[in-house]
Amino acid sequence: MISGLPVGTKITPGSVVDIRRLPDGRTVWLEKGTDAAGLQHIYKRHEADFVNKGISRDDIPNVVMSALERGKVVGTNGSANVYRITHNGVEQNTAVGVSSNGFVVRANPVSSWKPLP
Numbered sequence: 001m002i003s004g005l006p007v008g009t010k011i012t013p014g015s016v017v018d019i020r021r022l023p024d025g026r027t028v029w030l031e032k033g034t035d036a037a038g039l040q041h042i043y044k045r046h047e048a049d050f051v052n053k054g055i056s057r058d059d060i061p062n063v064v065m066s067a068l069e070r071g072k073v074v075g076t077n078g079s080a081n082v083y084r085i086t087h088n089g090v091e092q093n094t095a096v097g098v099s100s101n102g103f104v105v106r107a108n109p110v111s112s113w114k115p116l117p
Contacts, residue, residue: 075113
């Protein structure tokens with residue numbers, strides 16, 4: 001799937017944790033990242049938030065990517081869309097920020113958001 005990205009797309013293949021093609025045709029991926037972006041950022045800033053919502057550390061990458069792949073957009077939180085999915089029988093609302101090239105920058109569970117117009 002990486003080979004299908006546009007030439008010049010900044011991606012570190014050895015650091016990719018998950019990559020998916022969305023129903024709208026976009027390709028998105030989650031990298032191990034840094035303290036500023038990617039999975040490391042998500043763990044550093046929001047692991048406890050996910051765990052408090054019943055989502056284990058090991059499940060965070062799949063929940064984030066599943067939100068993008070099949071979640072319903074219910075609003076926005078800052079510049080990130082808020083996706084509603086069901087995880088282990090529980091409805092979850094997760095904000096996921098994706099850069100223009102498809103890199104997952106941030107994600108966190110939310111309890112409030114700006115509704116769609």
